[in-house]
Amino acid sequence: MKKSQIILFILSLLIWTFLTWPPDIQHIIVGILVAGLVSYLTGDLFVKRPHHFLSPARYLWFLYYIPVFIWECLKANIDVARRVVHPDLPINPGIVKVKTNLKSDTALTFLANSITLTPGTMSVDIIPEEGILYIHWIDVKDKDIQKASEIIVRRFEKILSKIFE
Amino acid sequence: MMKRLRWLIGLIIIGIIFWLIFNYPFTSLLEWQSKGLERAFFVLLLCGIFCLLRIMLGPTPADRVVSIDILGILVLGFCALLGIPTGRDWYIDIGIAWALQSFISTLALAKYLEGRNFDE
């Protein structure tokens, strides 16, 4: 067994236990069989760098990331509700280009997800080799790459690079 | 001026619907104990009707696919809400299965949109 397969086994067993809550012995045995089969077959596909799962600092940064994310989500929802019920529809949309320093696939996925759920922005396309994201912005404040990156990306980039890079 | 008028007409229609939802004495369908939740269902049904309206009117196929995606997430919320007054735990299982199916079908429809040009 490789390291990545063991990590995938633990994760899938955890999800199986949650799905068949409350845990009893029959469900656990079936779960061990199924999770073992799945992790043996697809171990290398999902977990690329298993040593990242062992450092506790990343989990602490992830715990710090959750309240920041929920707060931004709430602001986004109130902003959208204000724009939708306003009689004049105060929108000013456009697609802008931003640049990021993140490299790994997981970090880029989480960055795109966070951008989609935060105020006024939604990721349209992504070029992972150059670190360029195209973003649909409902209220364009600046068309320049540098300034748009300052406004949109910098909030999350620092935390996400601590977690995933 | 025309915009404001349309906004006002829409506000009046939505106000009438909300008045009907919160003031009409519904006869209890499944003998639920909580009256408040029973009315919350009708607000979610109104959301579903908005989605169906966008499916009907949408000028491009992309609008319709977006609407189907949103309808799938709404059904998940509906299943979760249905579990509280009836006290049955398996409604949330239906919700999980529906959300998975909806996600996969949305990805397939997005791939289908990407592979074809509507101008040419």
Add this chain to the structure above:
Amino acid sequence: MNELFGYIFIVVGISFDFFGCLGLVRLPDVYNRLQASTKCVTLGTSSILFGLFLFKGFSAAGIKALLCIVFLLLTAPVSAHALARGAHKSGVRLWENSVCDKYLEDTENE
């Protein structure tokens, strides 16, 4: 006490759902609609599920509701991203009062 907080979460979630679907009807083009409805409906449904968790506690339905929240927060932005990309590639243009479209410029230059 838990039931009171559950009711508050459910009411907030349903009102966010309503605003999201109102945005689906009112806003002028695909991208704006996608943006408003994805944000509002995702957080609204998550809030309803959290209300269900507060009602049921750590029973089978409550744990499944928590799992559903994680699943929804991971998948809804991904499907929105795929839909926006597919719509742009299928030739749907932005609203005529839009400011700029850098993506169209870059894809036409290639």
